[in-house]
Amino acid sequence: MSKKVGIICIGDELINGYTIDNNSNFIASKIRKFDNLDISNIFVVGDDLVSISDNLDYLMGKNINYIFITGGLGPTHDDLTKKVLCEYFNCELKICEKHYQKLYDKYPSKKKNHIKSQSEILEISQPIPNDIGTALSMHFMFKGITFFILPGVPLEVNKAMVNYILPDYIEPFYKMNNSVLTILTSGIYESSLYNRLKDIIEEWRDKIKVAFLPGYSGVKIRLTSLDSNISKDTFTQFKNLVEYKIKKYIYGYDDDKLNHIIGEILLKERKTLAVAESCTGGYLSKVITDVPGSSSYFKGGIVSYSNDMKVKILGIKSDVINEYGAVSKEVAVLMSENIRKKCNSDYGISTTGIAGPTGGSRNKPVGRVYISISTKKNTICKEFTFSDQRKINRNITIYISLFLLKKSIEIKK
Amino acid sequence: MSKKVGIICIGDELINGYTIDNNSNFIASKIRKFDNLDISNIFVVGDDLVSISDNLDYLMGKNINYIFITGGLGPTHDDLTKKVLCEYFNCELKICEKHYQKLYDKYPSKKKNHIKSQSEILEISQPIPNDIGTALSMHFMFKGITFFILPGVPLEVNKAMVNYILPDYIEPFYKMNNSVLTILTSGIYESSLYNRLKDIIEEWRDKIKVAFLPGYSGVKIRLTSLDSNISKDTFTQFKNLVEYKIKKYIYGYDDDKLNHIIGEILLKERKTLAVAESCTGGYLSKVITDVPGSSSYFKGGIVSYSNDMKVKILGIKSDVINEYGAVSKEVAVLMSENIRKKCNSDYGISTTGIAGPTGGSRNKPVGRVYISISTKKNTICKEFTFSDQRKINRNITIYISLFLLKKSIEIKK
Incomplete structure (x- = not known):
């Protein structure tokens, strides 16, 4: 059975529309590539004790297996995430000496209590290194739910996901799915693509779902298996049928950029x-x-x-x-x-x-x-x-x- | 007392990280400009009956006054929003003849049931015109909460907000706040700005909050009154003090673009x-x-x-x-x-x-x-x-x- 993932993005900047939340999108785009992992909720909340607790309550009541939290780990008084989590999980902070020393060596002129606050994590958690910024990430398990607590800076979230969370906690346990593929086309309208493909879409409708997603760069055609047990060969067979009909309009797949x-x-x-x-x-x-x-x-x-x-x-x-x-x-x-x-x-x-x-x-x-x-x-x-x-x-x-x-x-x- | 706003953005594309949700950001950026309107929650969910209902339950239990819902109004079988809302509010759909006729005149070759589905709204609602797309928006009140149901296409959300929702339902009832201002600077680091301003920030710390927001285009300085009763003159006095200290680095205000x-x-x-x-x-x-x-x-x-x-x-x-x-x-x-x-x-x-x-x-x-x-x-x-x-x-x-x-x-x- 599929495991469920929830994402909470914290920040007054986000909730007030000053900054677009790119983090949930990035995390979701990585997680969706695995079989048996479904993103079920994305929440955006302000730096506000009550809202954050309420969102946690909600997710913890929904049989969620993984919760990602981003934002609010900075050193200023607005950054409340660790405070809220300590209250919520009834625990204290502990200091990661290794991270403290690293920051101290790198920024000798920075204030010590600034460095200290950036090196503190929940005592129930283990650190996740931050390769490019100062705020330490962390992970822990609580009531069977795995939590990942990350900074708000998109590049830091990117590095934490790609360098640590995916290789250490996701890839060993989940297969990459081979039953989703996005075919990238250009130079043809959605309706013409549909006309060329409608017979095979109809014929395969019980096995594979076909979605057309028009955008500036052309129309993306997403193929999704409706049955996770479909064999790779069967999926490939359908993909080949589609490609044969629209070959000259295809320029790439999935995340390819022209x-x-x-x-x-x-x-x-x-x-x-x-x-x-x-x-x-x-x-x-x-x-x-x-x-x-x-x-x-x-x-x-x-x-x-x-x-x-x-x-x-x-x-x-x-x-x-x-x-x-x-x-x-x-x-x-x-x-x-x-x-x-x-x-x-x-x-x-x-x-x-x-x-x-x-x-x-x-x-x-x-x-x-x-x-x-x-x-x-x-x-x-x-x-x-x-x-x-x-x-x-x-x-x-x-x-x-x-x-x-x-x-x-x-x-x- | 402030009224609370919740936003639910619906779409498999959004929850799976294929598309970044720009709509909540746009809606929030407009709403935050009014006194006594606070955005308290932004939710992103897939095209999924249970999740959408759950999110509505959550918001309806949180003393929310306005709920914006975007996405899932299209004509395909993935677009579930109206179906979910009919179930949730126990009502049927009705057809807006004016919109139907408009679409029919504009797209005479389109299928009639396509045009019909794009002209249907909840029977408990009133239409909000769509100036550039086909899916009709709507608004209604339920248990004291005002609902706005909008399409997912960002440009259509933009037009619905700017041409109808803000002028008809928000501006007549709320004052634009004059106690938030973003000063846009370039050519100077955050730390240097802070050093020039720290004395006056300290002196005014009980009245006005100052946040520094660095980005590609420079550092934005956001001034927010901590007391909504602060007079416009007092706010301006502080703004002038700030400007005097950093005049040559300022290039604009709020949404100005260089x-x-x-x-x-x-x-x-x-x-x-x-x-x-x-x-x-x-x-x-x-x-x-x-x-x-x-x-x-x-x-x-x-x-x-x-x-x-x-x-x-x-x-x-x-x-x-x-x-x-x-x-x-x-x-x-x-x-x-x-x-x-x-x-x-x-x-x-x-x-x-x-x-x-x-x-x-x-x-x-x-x-x-x-x-x-x-x-x-x-x-x-x-x-x-x-x-x-x-x-x-x-x-x-x-x-x-x-x-x-x-x-x-x-x-x-």
Whole structure:
């Protein structure tokens, strides 16, 4: 039978909407990968004694097996988590000398009572190291429930989960599930995907659930086994059927990111890339350079946000801009070709469009975007009309550009 | 006495960590601005009958006055919210003919039962229009608690809150609080801010609480009155004292964004801007062009991610790069000056640095960044050493660049 997991995220910042709670999302995204572990509740509460106790009462009455608590371990008077837990579990604090010494050596100028408070944990608990911050995490068992108490800083939660909690307390006891898979697609609408897949979805409906999740980067298709005893082969058989029908739209699986995938391909093929952006205004270059090591294949880009720059720096004749407009297939093609030549790269990408909210016309409404990919051998350009929302238009343009680039690289192989 | 607000966000995507819950954050950020309204609980649950009922039971037992529920109003079989609520409140659904007709007119090809399900609300409720999506929102009162039932799509929640719920049900009954203010600073560390302010914080500690909240964009200083009866004048007096001590580091208040502030200043002064980026790889241009209308003052930028581009497109002599390195004060200065001249703009900004995780050396560690601002009259350049994390280095560089630009514009006035 499945074990149940509850998460409590503590912080006045969270409950008052100053800060988005990323921790519960991170913890849940790791936990869901195991068979027989279900996340049943996520709570967000303020730094408030009564609310925290109430939430604990609730979870302890719901047959929960694991409780994660994040936040409120800092050294200031707002940080109440340890105080509440001591009261709740009727225990004192103890000091972890090893952690104290580590902090003392690292921050000799810090106040001693600050270092002390960051080294204290519940006397009923054992420490979990904090590899990058000061507040010590801890774990303990109470009435059959395993508790993990973590700081609020997302990077510290990340390290505690990945370096200690998963390898020491979860992985030895739970199998990774092989009956959930997310297939990442781009360049096709949800409804078209559904039409291509509806027969096999119908045929397999008792065995595997298929969910379509549209987003900026495309539509994700999540396959979930409805029976945890389904064999890996059967699941793979269904996956293969799905893939066969929509092969050319798939760019990856699960946590894959298009910018990282493209980086790997370009590195492997020793090819280089340059970008000329108009409507995306630097965003495409930003996403490409989010990837560590991207300087090996990304030569750079030009954000030609004004016609002047398209003429002077990209060398596009002003006649062409006057005749067809800066947002046109003709200009997009010249942008991708000229940036490729200027940077002496293997691939050139360009974007030009009307991001909005204003600037649209009858012929070229807000949301109209041209994306062009140029190689030494040929240049393609596609026209799109996305939405009336600037943010959506900019985001979708990035991911379609990267997807078209990936297609282009694959064709060249 | 304060009224209490609870929020329940429903969705398998949320509880399993596939999607971050932004809705509770958005709702909370709006609600917290009113006196006598406190958010006491945020719950995230899956599309699961029992969990949703349990969470409702919990909230209904806690003297809550308002309950917001988001998610699960879509037309698929996963969307259970209305079903659960009908059971919970022992009522049927009714159809909103006006909404049905609106959807029918807009999407004549959509299936009728799809349109019908999106137009149904609880018979005990009244509709709240959905200005951009299909699922109708609703509100009702039960045992003295006011319920708002909203879709899960963040933009739809945004519109429902801003266009209907706040103006119709909240603003008429609650005063905006004038005893909370967030002062936004940049270019100074938390500890230095604290040192400058500690005397007045101490002196006023019984009246006003001061919290320091560091982030990528700088340190936010939140002032909160500890006594809701404190007069506006007294609060302003304290605010003025704080501002006097740290004036030159303040760039805005509350929800202000540096990119929007700079946009407004440049528009007003009719000045233009161009950017040459190395370590930020397009991110600075992206943040500048996130602002609608930025094409009026942003001429464009060059992402000179390779030395080749610094030489060929920015016209920096390769001798300079060879002598001082691409990450140097000398190169940063030439980048900001050359981009300004090339684009014929009033201001030029440049960034060059070692974002990491690799590429550092003893003299220039990962995190070393040079930012330069150039005007027709002079050029400044500052050296920083941020962190060993690529993401942090890129983010901080963006905000410090914008802050230095703002300072530069103000000096010119």
